[in-house]
Amino acid sequence: MGKIKVGVLGATGIVGQNYIRLLNNHPWFEVAYLAASPASAGKKYSDAVAGRWHMTVDIPENVRKMEVGDAGIVDDAAGRCEIVFSAVEMEKQAIKDIEAEYANKGFAVISNNSANRNIEDIPILIPEINPDHLEIISAQRKRHGWSKGFIIVKPNCSIQSYMMPISALMKAGYVIDKMIVATLQALSGAGYPGPSALDLIDNVIPYAAGEEEKSEIEPPKIWGRIQDGKIVNDSDIRISAHCNRVPVTDGHIACVSLEFSGKKPTYEEIIHIWNEFKSLPQELELPSAPIHPIIYRPEIDRPQPRKDRDADKGMAVTVGRLRSCNVMDYRFVGLHHNTVRGAAGGSILSAELLKAKGWI
Amino acid sequence: MGKIKVGVLGATGIVGQNYIRLLNNHPWFEVAYLAASPASAGKKYSDAVAGRWHMTVDIPENVRKMEVGDAGIVDDAAGRCEIVFSAVEMEKQAIKDIEAEYANKGFAVISNNSANRNIEDIPILIPEINPDHLEIISAQRKRHGWSKGFIIVKPNCSIQSYMMPISALMKAGYVIDKMIVATLQALSGAGYPGPSALDLIDNVIPYAAGEEEKSEIEPPKIWGRIQDGKIVNDSDIRISAHCNRVPVTDGHIACVSLEFSGKKPTYEEIIHIWNEFKSLPQELELPSAPIHPIIYRPEIDRPQPRKDRDADKGMAVTVGRLRSCNVMDYRFVGLHHNTVRGAAGGSILSAELLKAKGWI
């Protein structure tokens, strides 16, 4: 039996390249369609990315000669694939329009873009945290009159270093009240070319456009519940984020202080909860699921981007330095690979979950 | 009339080298004595630092041929200088003993070391913040029976990016209740050789030994008052620090969230307070005093280490990104030059204050 055919929209960009890299030899999916801007359309993929292929592995052979389609012409994709991973680079409204059009034509759209994240019936999916949010696809289809297609999105990469450990504590019954987070974010999170080397040698930039807002707005939706065809969150949880850009290629660090409302876990309980945490992707043994979604490192100076970002093929979140906080309850450091777990890898895991649950 | 003669203890280390660099052509002081470990004692200074002079300017001519004394033999310094800047590298207790011995022999000891910071009658001085703490020198002398000598210390460099802006708000009548701080600290704060390049290329380390504890303990003492010959602080102020090491040569960044108790200033008031802040070193026009101890930059992505660390010869604290905080009241970013304002430069300013106030 054949693999499921997938397409990559925005295939020439750095996120698109990561999709191609990570989908190479995937057991369930095969890249069957590539689309990009009109400027690339009609070219062989290897020509379209000549001089701007940024992966450290070469372009997979089967993709090299594939002809690139126009991401803006949905009919180009017709019959070529079932799923489209969307990493198009356009204006926000144009992204919303084009993704809706793909869904309308029956494609499962899994988007890396932020354009649709604030739509009430589009889930921001982290497969280990809110797999139940897939149920809202029915409401989404009904509202739009889509028979088969739908849209789901991945969250911003800045939050993924702490969403997993915090959610594990929530799942164990503890209620988080507030969090103050300072991130040290990698360069690849800003795309290519991204920041100038002149700005990041012997320097850090205590600012990353849009990252603080997304870090504060997205988590409550991910932790929300479905009600009347909408994802809502009635809790009072508040997050404050300080986002910094540092001279690291891949791997975002988050320094987290958190406060519980009501009962507080002990230090040992937290470590235990993290070490034991497993969720639906692990139970279903999805191909891209990390064995342990959370890895707690006892060393005093971990996690570190270069040493920990590739844990379990870049899909695990590494945590360390759990200690009490002078102001809130606890402090810890989280880290994840922002272009794997935080981007293409996370979306591929979402596609696997959709398949396993029968949505594709 | 001649300049005041000063000595540098630990003159061969990186802090000692900074003293020598910054004291070159000082209008009030001249380096007249250098001391280091027994291994260096007896050598010409240029020989003692051969292969490990790390400043980007050359050794000043007058210092080059100076014979290095033994920092552990206080009599070596007798008659050579009035002030000793102490940057010796020894065990904590040994530092306490030797600094007391210098004070006992009549020297004004200004120390970079943390050994004496928790002694109740030794002030941790930031000249713009707690110049009144110099009064405790009388108690100190009385307790020890010292007729002329005394000890003052400088605070840890990790706190200096926020002490000035926070203290300016306090001086304006606002009461700070709590702060959560994440620092991105430069390599030079760890001395030389400090971290391995292998650990800081394409990496950051979310840990700096001892820095978090010092960041939480020292500020309350600096903001304390003198009572019965001791510096005490009865307030409930709490600080939580996350300290990170980043691949930057000089310049510590602090990402600060703070909460007031009682009345809160407006955004405009805070900017105004910072822009207008001046203190005793500015009034006395001390040679090393920055014209504006706090520089607020309106750009969205400042302060940055490479662009802002040298503001006003490295003696000003640069602040930016003031904004409201989702969890506390306000957020901002502070930056200072850790080996100038945060180390040798700050201590030289302290010496100038001591002179201006008649303690030397």
Place this chain on the structure above:
Amino acid sequence: MGKIKVGVLGATGIVGQNYIRLLNNHPWFEVAYLAASPASAGKKYSDAVAGRWHMTVDIPENVRKMEVGDAGIVDDAAGRCEIVFSAVEMEKQAIKDIEAEYANKGFAVISNNSANRNIEDIPILIPEINPDHLEIISAQRKRHGWSKGFIIVKPNCSIQSYMMPISALMKAGYVIDKMIVATLQALSGAGYPGPSALDLIDNVIPYAAGEEEKSEIEPPKIWGRIQDGKIVNDSDIRISAHCNRVPVTDGHIACVSLEFSGKKPTYEEIIHIWNEFKSLPQELELPSAPIHPIIYRPEIDRPQPRKDRDADKGMAVTVGRLRSCNVMDYRFVGLHHNTVRGAAGGSILSAELLKAKGWI
């Protein structure tokens, strides 16, 4: 008596900003005119560079409010200045045209661009090496019918780390036959934004567009003689360059192997020649002239970009590691500050020479 008024064409770019920084408080010159692209024309300078002022010192006060002219409209500059420093960013032919037009209108044009470097009657000037090439200005004026204006250019920054030490040996009577040079060039040589940080973290790039060709072609012209209104070089000197880009902000390194034709100097002679080298700018005591144009450092691991680039305000060339070569005669390492000596600083020194010699 007033200072000479100068203009900066391409004032908003990184080279233009360096001119403004280095001309601040210049004893002979004052910035009286700024020009850039039509997009910037009409704006206050501070507005024109908002968000892209890259110097680590602030915009000088007198320049901040200056209105920016259109570099393409020569009449905008009329009566505003005598000298224009050209750092416009345009197509090669457009640069040639516009620089000729400025010269035609009587301006002394000192250009950072490569466009005019291969014109036989336009000198590539390094003031210590070929000050006599200024004589060709007469031929240049005659050919074009210019009464007062003229054009001179500065060489490519990649060659300046070795031109001074090699030329000193030539001046002492030794004949160089061939050289093989490998450069480790700083990021600022590629302008701003220049290379992406993603390409230079944990990486070097063994290529810099156009640099090898310029490194091989320009030196013979600089070492040439004037004959029939042209600069010619009949020698057989050959240079081969390997140019690399490294993660350094400022300061180009050159690893040089060289072979003499005929008599060879001894090691001691070379060091002596370098230490004693002085030329016309030193004799004339030009304001920007370094006291020692060549500084030889005896340490085994120098020169280094961060430690040596600022030698004598960035105008000296630092040399080290002279040793015999297994294949040619000698090897050494040279270093200069590519945006000071190698760009704006070098051109300002040229302007000073032009003034001192009566061409302005």
Place this chain on the structure above:
Amino acid sequence: MGKIKVGVLGATGIVGQNYIRLLNNHPWFEVAYLAASPASAGKKYSDAVAGRWHMTVDIPENVRKMEVGDAGIVDDAAGRCEIVFSAVEMEKQAIKDIEAEYANKGFAVISNNSANRNIEDIPILIPEINPDHLEIISAQRKRHGWSKGFIIVKPNCSIQSYMMPISALMKAGYVIDKMIVATLQALSGAGYPGPSALDLIDNVIPYAAGEEEKSEIEPPKIWGRIQDGKIVNDSDIRISAHCNRVPVTDGHIACVSLEFSGKKPTYEEIIHIWNEFKSLPQELELPSAPIHPIIYRPEIDRPQPRKDRDADKGMAVTVGRLRSCNVMDYRFVGLHHNTVRGAAGGSILSAELLKAKGWI
């Protein structure tokens, strides 16, 4: 049938750690013995490297609990393994003595150290280049009276970026006369901790202790022939090396200019020779042998350390930028992974060759 048991001497250092990483799941070998300094002897391996395990993968499970022996006590290894990979850190003479003692007791000693490289009957092995040098083992055994043991060494990492491409040309019948090489060497080549981060941020160091000498002396021996139980080279080939240290974790670059004696290959011939080059390790299909020992990349700016060092699991040498040289015949850039091909990986390939050829 079981795997061959191997030991790692100097197992706690960074080279030793690389051996352990690369030997994990090796098809022919298994790590059965670990030895280090007396300070580590007797400890569990995980305890011995606590706080200084620098690999980005965790310690393999089977090695974690292994008890560390004393590398200086040869009998500790007796019966535990057949091969010892030596990466001990001692004085040169002590290394010579201890390696001879292991050989004397019957162990096959494959050494990373330079101590034995100049011994005439000890081959410096690069399996694709001089596999025939293994024949000298007989002479070695005879001279020492060793029945079973022997010593072979790997070359210095600084030369491996050009030995393979140059040797391929030699094998094709072209004679190399001279070479001038400038290297940009990675930090890991200097061990751990190696250079201070303070020295390599915004900086490069144009010096690497001992590297230039080794780069010039070792190649002729590798290209030598066996005569009367000695490896000799009568050719006149001369190499001159400029060695630089750059802020790259792994991957040495070499910028090479080379001159042929006699017939010169065309550009197309060189590319063809490199692309087609295969040698004994490829014919024998040794487990660690790269499929193509030389990979020529046509892109204008390759090879680059971060993008090319992992080519074929770090065992291939990547070459690019072949072009004519103004002074010699050709220029090119070579790159290899200095801790894989240039160290542990190269030695493991040597062990595989020894096994395949019946020496073990």
